Each structure stands twice: as structure tokens, then as C-alpha cells.
Amino acid sequence: MTIFQAAILEGIPTQLPAPKTYDPEVNHAPKRKDVLSLVEKRLAVQNALRYFPKEHHAVLAPEFLSELKTFGRIYMHRFRPDYEMFARPISEYPGQCAQAKGIMLMIQNNLNPAVAQHPHELITYGGNGAVFQNWIQYLLTMKYLAEMTEEQTLVMYSGHPMGLFPSHTNAPRVVVTNGMMIPNYSQPDDWEKFNALGVTQYGQMTAGSFMYIGPQGIVHGTTITVLNALRRIAKNRADIKGKLFVTSGLGGMSGAQPKAGNIAGVISVTAEVNPKVVHTRHSQGWVDEVISDINILCDRVKQAKKTEEVVSIAYQGNVIDVWEAFDREGIKIDLGSDQTSLHNPFAGGYYPVGMSFEEANTMMAASPVEFKAAVYTSLRRHADAVNKNAKNGTYFFDYGNAFLLESSRAGADVMAINGIDFKYPSYVQDILGPLCFDYGFGPFRWVCASGDPKDLEKTDELACQVLEEMMQESPAEIQQQMADNIQWIKGAQANKLVVGSQARILYADAEGRMKIAAAFNLAIKQGLIGPVVLGRDHHDVSGTDSPYRETSNIYDGSRFTADMAIQNVIGDSFRGATWVSIHNGGGVGWGEVINGGFGMLLDGSLTADKNLNMMLHWDVNNGVARRNWARNENATFAIKRAMEAEPLLQVTLPNIVDDSILDGLKIE
Ligand SMILES: NC(=O)c1ccc[n+]([C@@H]2O[C@H](COP(=O)([O-])OP(=O)(O)OC[C@H]3O[C@@H](n4cnc5c(N)ncnc54)[C@H](O)[C@@H]3O)[C@@H](O)[C@H]2O)c1
Numbered sequence: 001m002t003i004f005q006a007a008i009l010e011g012i013p014t015q016l017p018a019p020k021t022y023d024p025e026v027n028h029a030p031k032r033k034d035v036l037s038l039v040e041k042r043l044a045v046q047n048a049l050r051y052f053p054k055e056h057h058a059v060l061a062p063e064f065l066s067e068l069k070t071f072g073r074i075y076m077h078r079f080r081p082d083y084e085m086f087a088r089p090i091s092e093y094p095g096q097c098a099q100a101k102g103i104m105l106m107i108q109n110n111l112n113p114a115v116a117q118h119p120h121e122l123i124t125y126g127g128n129g130a131v132f133q134n135w136i137q138y139l140l141t142m143k144y145l146a147e148m149t150e151e152q153t154l155v156m157y158s159g160h161p162m163g164l165f166p167s168h169t170n171a172p173r174v175v176v177t178n179g180m181m182i183p184n185y186s187q188p189d190d191w192e193k194f195n196a197l198g199v200t201q202y203g204q205m206t207a208g209s210f211m212y213i214g215p216q217g218i219v220h221g222t223t224i225t226v227l228n229a230l231r232r233i234a235k236n237r238a239d240i241k242g243k244l245f246v247t248s249g250l251g252g253m254s255g256a257q258p259k260a261g262n263i264a265g266v267i268s269v270t271a272e273v274n275p276k277v278v279h280t281r282h283s284q285g286w287v288d289e290v291i292s293d294i295n296i297l298c299d300r301v302k303q304a305k306k307t308e309e310v311v312s313i314a315y316q317g318n319v320i321d322v323w324e325a326f327d328r329e330g331i332k333i334d335l336g337s338d339q340t341s342l343h344n345p346f347a348g349g350y351y352p353v354g355m356s357f358e359e360a361n362t363m364m365a366a367s368p369v370e371f372k373a374a375v376y377t378s379l380r381r382h383a384d385a386v387n388k389n390a391k392n393g394t395y396f397f398d399y400g401n402a403f404l405l406e407s408s409r410a411g412a413d414v415m416a417i418n419g420i421d422f423k424y425p426s427y428v429q430d431i432l433g434p435l436c437f438d439y440g441f442g443p444f445r446w447v448c449a450s451g452d453p454k455d456l457e458k459t460d461e462l463a464c465q466v467l468e469e470m471m472q473e474s475p476a477e478i479q480q481q482m483a484d485n486i487q488w489i490k491g492a493q494a495n496k497l498v499v500g501s502q503a504r505i506l507y508a509d510a511e512g513r514m515k516i517a518a519a520f521n522l523a524i525k526q527g528l529i530g531p532v533v534l535g536r537d538h539h540d541v542s543g544t545d546s547p548y549r550e551t552s553n554i555y556d557g558s559r560f561t562a563d564m565a566i567q568n569v570i571g572d573s574f575r576g577a578t579w580v581s582i583h584n585g586g587g588v589g590w591g592e593v594i595n596g597g598f599g600m601l602l603d604g605s606l607t608a609d610k611n612l613n614m615m616l617h618w619d620v621n622n623g624v625a626r627r628n629w630a631r632n633e634n635a636t637f638a639i640k641r642a643m644e645a646e647p648l649l650q651v652t653l654p655n656i657v658d659d660s661i662l663d664g665l666k667i668e
Pocket of ligand 1: 218251271348349402587
């Protein structure tokens with residue numbers, strides 16, 4: 001047995017390990033708000049101590065209280081393991097079943113310091129997307145996974161492993177819930193409180209569900225979005241040349257925009273107020289040039305337009321300055337968006353115009369009321385500048401960052417004439433919804449559990465072969481999507497986007513996902529590759545009900561319901577998923593969305609073959625059926641095709657009423 005395996009099997013150490021020192025070299029989570037009353041602080045410490053035998057309480061109680069005071073949370077830093085944190089090859093994990101070992105590998109990848117945003121606070125991405133609330137939950141979960149058999153299921157409540165329960169071979173090995181609240185107690189401040197008490201956590205999408213694969217997922221999704229947005233305004237490929245894309249944010253997800261602009265072949269200007277972030281993205285080669293003078297920027301863009309250059313420029317400064325200057329200078333912005341973090345507007349997500357980055361940081365902590373007012377004034381000015389450019393032909397879309405929602409709350413001029421909708425579409429309404437999700441295309445992904453880059457190369461080849469064969473038979477309606485995905489997978493090795501585990505993302509529809517997975521399972525059976533973990537982002541066709549994002553192109557009123565996401569996780573769990581998850585708040589914040597996902601280990605067996613067909617079919621067609629019922633034409637087209645291919649599928653189709661009948665009604 002290796003030292004690593006022995007440490008996993010030990011779980012909670014019987015001897016207290018030495019306290020850990022705070023490492024300033026590591027990117028740490030910000031101090032969380034002090035939201036607990038004195039009585040609640042006592043309860044938080046009491047809650048933390050229930051993991052330990054009595055003899056350790058006297059030492060740990062003051063230590064945990066001190067963590068609560070210093071960080072706003074009890075992370076139990078002392079128990080962070082000494083071994084290196086990264087996804088090992090599946091064969092190196094101790095355990096009774098391959099499925100549990102596959103899950104351990106995925107958990108360690110989410111906590112790998114090369115992958116995770118705040119690794120010591122167990123946060124994978126998005127500022128507060130947690131894998132666990134504390135290190136004891138990690139240790140206990142790994143021990144349970146190492147001990148479990150295929151006759152058990154591990155039940156996880158927001159990072160806390162409740163325990164192993166008897167089940168059966170084809171049941172999920174793990175069922176994860178994160179942040180599930182009684183709806184009336186699901187506001188952002190409630191999260192702060194219940195998370196500090198240690199009874200819930202914000203799992204984001206792929207953080208708390210162990211399915212994060214680093215930045216390549218974002219690059220692929222952003223490229224698809226920018227490419228398709230350009231297709232709306234350009235007649236053909238040649239017409240894309242010289243077009244100008246203006247946006248903001250070079251952060252976690254937004255940083256992929258300049259790369260996507262280059263792949264799509266345009267001039268892009270991305271404004272970013274934080275000089276450190278600009279430097280990081282520039283030094284990583286994600287953006288070509290940096291300019292911090294607005295006049296120089298205008299001249300540079302005019303020149304690039306003249307020569308139809310493909311270039312990505314970072315403007316170090318406020319995005320509003322760019323929108324206003326380009327309008328003043330008559331520089332036509334063809335495509336516009338925004339990726340400031342407006343899902344978190346008052347705590348660093350959005351920087352108001354007219355003050356320095358440092359001034360804003362001081363003001364948000366020292367004078368939060370004034371800061372909120374400054375954000376709202378700025379948003380009104382921001383929207384006015386966008387509106388002026390839009391009058392001159394800019395196609396503007398909301399990038400799922402709550403720009404339109406927050407601007408409307410600020411009283412900005414962003415509402416449509418009907419007073420209900422926004423003036424501008426969201427990227428899901430105009431692009432990802434109709435072109436991808438309604439047809440079943442979404443961010444399918446896989447991880448080669450051997451950890452061998454050669455396996456990833458082989459799976460890329462297999463996936464490409466499957467798509468090329470399918471494309472020959474594909475109807476005209478989805479030829480473009482198939483071509484984009486083939487182009488992506490062909491360039492995937494060259495793009496070198498693997499960080500952490502040997503993983504790949506690829507947009508595919510139900511048929512594509514099933515056929516690719518079947519090809520992998522066969523290759524495993526033939527001994528050509530090792531086991532493969534399948535999964536997907538929650539930002540997909542069926543897993544997520546999010547009225548301003550994933551389901552924003554649902555127009556029958558049902559976008560404020562969450563039946564689809566709940567049905568999805570239940571359906572996946574009895575069709576062979578290895579683990580399932582259902583969360584509150586992924587991507588857009590607590591209370592705003594219900595989102596779920598799955599993981600499935602392929603081991604080359606007949607059971608895996610049966611499961612992948614049954615589960616992937618449901619995992620996509622559930623959402624296609626619902627989108628069809630919402631009268632989305634492309635989804636009706638897709639679900640009819642699915643019914644032709646599978647006689648056991650029978651979906652209720654909507655009848656479309658003529659407008660003249662409705663117009664003729666006397667509705668009083
Ligand atoms: N890319 C995607 O696939 C995707 C999909 C859905 C939603 N989003 C949303 O996009 C937003 C951005 O995500 P992220 O991970 O990049 O967040 P992030 O916080 O890492 O990056 C946002 C950046 O915007 C900068 N910024 C804020 N205000 C500014 C201003 N006025 N002018 C210029 N720069 C400013 C910040 O300094 C920050 O670096 C989030 O709200 C996210 O939910 C992204």
C-alpha cells in the first residue's frame with residue numbers, strides 16, 4: 001500500500017495533525033461577511049466539532065472560532081492533507097470498486113491548485129464554487145469512497161458525507177445535493193449565514209459535482225457563441241473580416257473572449273479595469289496587445305479596420321470609456337457584449353466609471369451604500385452608451401452575466417416597449433438556445449481515467465470519426481453545428497488546453513453523445529484505452545432551469561419553473577449514472593437557478609454500454625422534449641427525429657394556434 005493510499009484509508013486522523021501555516025503564495029478566498037450572531041457563532045463551532053471525538057474538542061473549539069473570525073468560515077485548515085493534490089491515474093486509488101475510484105480522481109482534480117481558484121478554501125471556481133465546506137468533509141468522503149462496494153450509495157448533503165447506504169449495482173455510487181433550500185430562505189444573504197453555520201454550500205455548477213475540467217470548456221463555449229453571433233451579422237465567412245467586437249472582462253470565464261475573437265477572425269477590444277488581470281491574460285497569450293490610452297486605442301482600431309486585421313486588444317480601463325469613445329469617433333462596433341461580473345455587482349463584480357480601481361475597492365468596503373449608488377449611476381451611463389452604438393447598427397447581446405437584469409434594477413434604459421422583455425437578447429435567447437440547446441447540442445465532456453495523454457489523443461480521434469460519419473447523414477438544419485464541432489475536435493490537440501486531468505469538451509447532440517460514448521466503451525473493451533469518465537457542464541440542454549440563462553429562450557411562461565432540472569437528475573439516477581448532482585444557484589447565484597449534472601464511468605462492460613445509451617438518451621431528450629412543448633420549433637424538429645429513431649420514445653407535441661384566433665379574442 002502506498003503512503004497516499006494509507007492516508008486516504010485513514011480518513012479523519014486519530015492523532016491531531018500539526019496546525020497549518022497560512023501560505024501567502026496561494027490564491028485565497030476573500031474574507032466572508034461576518035453575518036452570524038453570537039448565538040449562531042457558538043452553533044457554528046458546535047456544528048464543526050461533531051466530526052471529532054471529545055478529547056480533541058478543547059483544542060479545536062478555539063481554533064475553529066478563530067477561523068470563523070479571521071475568514072468568516074471554518075475551513076479546518078489543520079486537516080488539509082500533506083500529499084499533493086491532483087488527479088492520479090485511476091489504478092492508484094485504494095478501493096473496492098472502479099466507479100468510486102473514478103469519483104475520487106474527479107474530486108482531486110477539482111481541488112488541484114493548478115485547476116482550483118482558491119484551493120486551500122476548497123473553492124474550484126466562480127469565487128465561491130465549493131467542492132466541500134471544510135477539509136474533514138474531504139477526508140471523510142475519500143475514506144467512504146475507498147471503502148464502499150457496488151452495493152452501496154454515498155449520500156452527500158452540501159459537501160457533508162451523510163454516509164453509505166445499502167443500494168444496488170446499477171444505482172448511482174454517489175448522490176450529491178448542494179445548496180438546496182426551502183425557497184423562501186434562498187436569498188444571497190441566507191447563503192452567507194447557512195454556509196457560515198456549516199450546514200450548506202454553494203456548489204456552483206461543476207465545482208460541487210466534481211466535473212470541472214479547467215478553462216477549455218469556456219474557450220469552446222465562448223468560441224461557439226462569438227462565431228454564431230457573427231453569423232447573425234455577416235453574410236459569409238469573408239464578410240466577417242474587419243468586423244469589430246467590443247466587450248469587457250478578462251477574468252475567469254470572460255478571459256476567453258479575445259481568444260474566441262481571434263479564432264472567429266475579428267478585431268476584438270476587451271476592456272478590463274484590473275491591471276493584474278490584464279497582465280495575466282496578456283502573459284498567457286490569451287490577448288495580443290494591451291492599450292491603456294483611449295485615444296491610442298481609437299487610432300489602433302481604425303487602422304485594424306482599414307487592414308481587416310485579426311487582432312485582440314485589451315483596453316486597460318473602464319468599458320464605458322470604450323463604448324463612449326467609439327461612438328464619439330464614429331468607429332462602428334459590429335458586435336457588442338459585456339462580461340463584468342454583474343451577478344455580484346456590489347462586491348467587486350462591477351467597477352463604476354470615473355473612479356480608479358483602488359478607489360472603488362476602498363469604497364465598496366468602507367461605504368457600501370454610496371458604492372451601490374455609484375454602480376447604478378454607472379450602469380445607466382453604460383446602457384446609454386450601448387444604446388447609442390446600437391442605433392448605429394451594433395448587435396448587442398447579454399452574456400448571461402445579469403447585465404440587463406441589474407441595469408433594469410438601476411433604472412437604465414434597457415426595457416423593450418412591452419415593458420416586460422429587455423431591449424437586447426441574451427446569448428441563450430438568440431444563439432445557444434435556438435442553435436444548440438433546442439437541437440440537443442451541449443457541452444458533453446470526458447476524462448481519461450488512466451491519466452495518459454495518449455488515451456486523450458485516441459478518444460479525440462474516435463469522437464472525430466463518429467461526428468464525420470454522422471455528418472454525412474445529418475439534416476441541413478444541423479450541418480453547421482456538426483461542422484463547428486468537427487473543426488473544434490480536430491484542433492483540440494493543437495490548442496493545448498488541458499490543465500489538470502486528461503479531459504476534453506465537445507458540443508454534441510443526443511445521438512452524437514451516445515455514439516461517441518459507445519465508441520469509447522468499445523475501445524476500452526478492446527484494450528485500446530483505459531476507463532473513461534463521461535460528464536457534462538450543467539450549462540446544457542436539460543440539466544438546468546435558469547430563467548435568465550439556460551432557459552431564457554423558453555417563452556410559454558414555464559421558464560420560472562424547475563421541473564426539468566429535477567426530472568433530469570431523477571431520470572439520470574435510475575438510468576445508470578455513476579453519480580448525480582442537483583444544486584441551487586449555479587452560474588447566476590443562489591435562488592436564481594436549479595442546476596444538475598452527472599458522471600458516468602465507462603469500463604468497457606456490457607452494463608456500461610446499456611447504461612450509456614439509456615442515460616444519455618434521456619439526459620438530452622428530456623430537455624429537447626420540454627423545449628418542444630414550449631413551442632420552440634427547432635426542438636420540435638429534433639424530438640420528432642428522436643422519436644423516429646427510438647420507437648419507445650413518445651413525446652407530447654404542441655399544437656400551434658393561429659395568431660388571428662388570439663387577436664380576435666376580447667380579453668378584458
Ligand atoms: N463566458 C461564459 O461562458 C459565461 C457564461 C455565462 C455567464 N457568464 C458570466 O460572465 C461574468 C464574468 O465571469 P468571469 O468568470 O469572467 O468573472 P470575473 O469576475 O473573473 O471577471 C470579470 C472581470 O470584469 C472586470 N470588470 C468589472 N467591471 C468592469 C468595468 N466596468 N470595466 C472593465 N472591466 C470590468 C473585473 O475586473 C473582472 O476581472 C459572470 O457574471 C459570469 O456568470 C459567462
